[in-house]
Structure formats: C-alpha cells, structure tokens
Amino acid sequence: MSKPAQDWDPLAPENHADPMDTYAHLRDECPVAWSDRFGGFYALTRFEDVTEAALDWHTFTSAQKTPIPDATSAGRPPRAPAEVDPPLHTAYRDLLNRFFTPEYIRRIEPVIRRTARGLISRSVSLGEVDAVESFTFLMPVQVQCIFLGISVEDAHHIKTTINRIIDAGAAGDSATHKAANDDIYSVLAARKKTPYDANDLISAMIHEEVEGRRLSDDEIAGTICLFLQAGHGTTTNMLGSIIRHLATTPRDQKRLWDEPKLIPQAIEEKLCPGLAHRRLRDSRNGRRVLHQGDAQPTVARVERTAHGRTATRILSGSGRPRQLQPCGRLPAPRAAVALPGDPQPGA
Numbered sequence: 001m002s003k004p005a006q007d008w009d010p011l012a013p014e015n016h017a018d019p020m021d022t023y024a025h026l027r028d029e030c031p032v033a034w035s036d037r038f039g040g041f042y043a044l045t046r047f048e049d050v051t052e053a054a055l056d057w058h059t060f061t062s063a064q065k066t067p068i069p070d071a072t073s074a075g076r077p078p079r080a081p082a083e084v085d086p087p088l089h090t091a092y093r094d095l096l097n098r099f100f101t102p103e104y105i106r107r108i109e110p111v112i113r114r115t116a117r118g119l120i121s122r123s124v125s126l127g128e129v130d131a132v133e134s135f136t137f138l139m140p141v142q143v144q145c146i147f148l149g150i151s152v153e154d155a156h157h158i159k160t161t162i163n164r165i166i167d168a169g170a171a172g173d174s175a176t177h178k179a180a181n182d183d184i185y186s187v188l189a190a191r192k193k194t195p196y197d198a199n200d201l202i203s204a205m206i207h208e209e210v211e212g213r214r215l216s217d218d219e220i221a222g223t224i225c226l227f228l229q230a231g232h233g234t235t236t237n238m239l240g241s242i243i244r245h246l247a248t249t250p251r252d253q254k255r256l257w258d259e260p261k262l263i264p265q266a267i268e269e270k271l272c273p274g275l276a277h278r279r280l281r282d283s284r285n286g287r288r289v290l291h292q293g294d295a296q297p298t299v300a301r302v303e304r305t306a307h308g309r310t311a312t313r314i315l316s317g318s319g320r321p322r323q324l325q326p327c328g329r330l331p332a333p334r335a336a337v338a339l340p341g342d343p344q345p346g347a
Contacts, residue, residue: 003040007033057085076169079222082230091211092223099147099201108146115142115152131243132236140235144228149200150187157183162228184221184228242270 007030008022009015015022026033026045033043044050053060063078063085078084081092098104116139123134141159145152161183168177188202197203205220246253256263 003036004034006036008035008043009037010035011037057089061085062089077218077222079226080219081223082226088211095204095208095210096201099204111146112143115139115146132240136236136239136243139239140232141228143235144231148187148202148224148227149191158228159232162225162232165225166229181221181225184224185217187224188217188221238270242267245270 008026010019023045026043031044031046031049033045035041035043044053062083064083081089081096084092119135119138119142123129123131126134129135137159138155141162142152142155144150145155145158150158161180164180165177168174168180188206191200191202192206194203196207202220202224205215205223207214209215246256252266256266
C-alpha cells in the first residue's frame with residue numbers, strides 16, 4: 001500500500017523552531033495530516049478528535065508497542081501502564097496513582113528545589129556553560145532517583161544505563177540490551193531486601209497486588225525502565241526548549257521577570273506529553289479513513305487560544321487513507337510565541 005503525499009514535516013526548521021503557526025494551520029486546514037518522518041504517521045490536530053481517539057481504546061490501542069522512532073528490542077513485551085489497555089491499565093493506575101498526587105509531590109518538592117538550585121549555582125559559578133550539559137541533562141535523572149528512592153549519587157550511572165538500553169534496542173543489540181537491563185534488576189533486587197514501605201513506589205510494586213496477584217520481577221523492572229526512559233529525555237528536551245525560547249525572545253524573558261505569577265502558565269504551555277496507539281479497526285475522520293493495524297505513536301501538545309482549549313496529537317500509520325484532502329502550504333513562522341495573557345489578534 002503506497003503512502004499518501006506528505007502534508008507536513010515536524011522536524012523541518014521552519015516548523016520545529018516555532019510550531020504554533022504550523023499547528024494552527026493544520027487544525028484549520030488539515031485535521032488529519034500525514035508526515036513521512038519516522039516511517040510515516042498521521043496527526044489528528046483538533047482537540048475533539050484527539051480526545052475521542054484517546055478515550056476509544058477499543059479502536060486505538062496502547063497495548064502494541066508503537067514508539068517513534070522505534071528504539072525497542074523485538075522481543076520486549078509492552079510495559080505497563082503506558083503500553084497496556086483497560087482493564088489492566090486501570091488496575092496498574094490504581095496502584096501507582098497515589099505516587100503522582102500533588103500531596104505526594106509536595107513531600108519531595110524541597111529536595112527537588114535543592115537539586116535545581118545546586119545545579120544552577122554550579123553553572124553560575126562556572127561563568128559560561130552549555131545549559132543542556134550542565135543543567136537540563138542532569139536535573140531530570142536526579143529527580144527521578146529521588147522519586148524512586150535511588151541514591152542521587154547513582155544518577156549518572158542510571159542515566160548511562162537507560163541510554164544503553166535505548167541505543168541497544170534501536171540497534172537490535174540484544175546482548176548489550178540485556179546487560180544494561182540487568183542494572184535495573186539489581187535496583188529491584190536491593191529493594192526487595194528492605195521492609196515494605198507504602199510510601200515507596202518500587203516497594204509498593206513489589207508487595208502490593210494488581211488484579212489480585214503480585215507483579216513479576218519482569219513487570220516491575222519494565223515499569224521502572226518505562227519511567228526512567230520516558231522521563232529523562234522528554235524533560236531534558238522540554239527544559240532545553242524553555243531556556244532556548246527565553247534566550248531568543250528577550251521580550252518574553254523580561255515579562256516573566258516582571259510578572260513571575262505567569263511562570264506556571266508559561267511552563268504549562270511548554271509541556272508536551274506523549275502517548276502511543278495502534279488502530280484495531282478502521283475508523284473515519286472527515287474525509288480520511290485510518291486503517292486497522294496502522295501504528296500510531298503520539299505526541300500531544302496542549303495549547304490555549306482565543307478559541308478555547310485545543311490539542312495536537314501525532315499519530316503514526318502505514319496505510320494510505322482514502323479520499324485525501326490536500327492541505328496546501330504551511331505559513332511562515334512568527335518571530336516569537338505569545339505568552340498567556342498576551343492580547344489576541346482582533347481583541
């Protein structure tokens with residue numbers, strides 16, 4: 001089955017540097033857009049379509065591995081909770097949710113703040129540094145170690161281990177992949193020697209039940225790997241994007257200095273959560289038909305505009321949809337991204 005003509009390229013410089021105009025164009029003119037990147041994927045660009053696909057797990061499943069680009073080994077099973085569907089997904093979330101509440105995060109917030117301030121102070125003392133190398137690369141994995149009850153002194157080793165797992169999976173190097181995963185099993189083995197602690201995530205996975213049974217070591221190690229792999233790269237990139245944006249748009253930087261109450265909103269505007277789905281049956285969206293078996297790695301971006309709350313989710317697929325609607329050319333990017341509270345056009 002041949003591929004459709006490309007509607008957009010998320011990594012094209014004109015789209016990657018400032019995607020807001022691109023997203024707006026896709027929402028208005030091309031609600032189901034195709035890209036040739038990463039083996040090919042579709043993007044549902046309207047909030048209602050994204051919500052419908054996210055909630056309809058009978059049609060859009062998470063239970064089949066669909067990351068883009070695919071850096072997993074061929075024999076790796078899906079990792080819960082991100083790569084399973086209900087009811088198993090719901091049971092996993094019942095166990096894990098208490099560790100992601102605002103109350104729980106507030107308990108470790110002072111340690112997280114000390115970690116951030118320590119890294120920033122070190123960077124300032126050096127005079128001139130690479131922000132990614134000195135801060136955004138180190139901050140996420142240290143916070144993850146705090147969250148998982150792993151010594152922060154082991155953060156560099158943990159990050160190296162996760163990178164080895166990702167690289168070995170992409171290269172199909174099963175020996176290196178297994179050796180790197182053995183480090184995660186070592187973390188699990190050490191935790192199993194300690195008493196049950198209901199406030200410790202790994203301890204809870206060891207001692208508590210999901211669907212009436214204890215989790216296997218493979219399932220627990222898979223969830224730990226999922227947390228570490230999904231968390232450190234995305235957060236490193238998000239922090240780097242925020243720093244880059246503020247460095248290249250002095251107007252926005254000054255505004256946050258002058259109005260620090262806008263910082264939480266500005267951070268939220270930069271968050272880009274990701275999910276993955278594969279279609280289990282044909283579905284139609286407007287004039288495009290999405291086919292059974294198409295892979296759908298997803299990246300969702302939530303925006304707030306004059307027209308209300310909208311979202312973008314990238315969906316991968318290998319089949320050619322019927323009745324294609326041409327999308328036309330994308331607009332030129334703006335010079336800067338408006339922060340929350342900026343006057344809207346026509347306001």
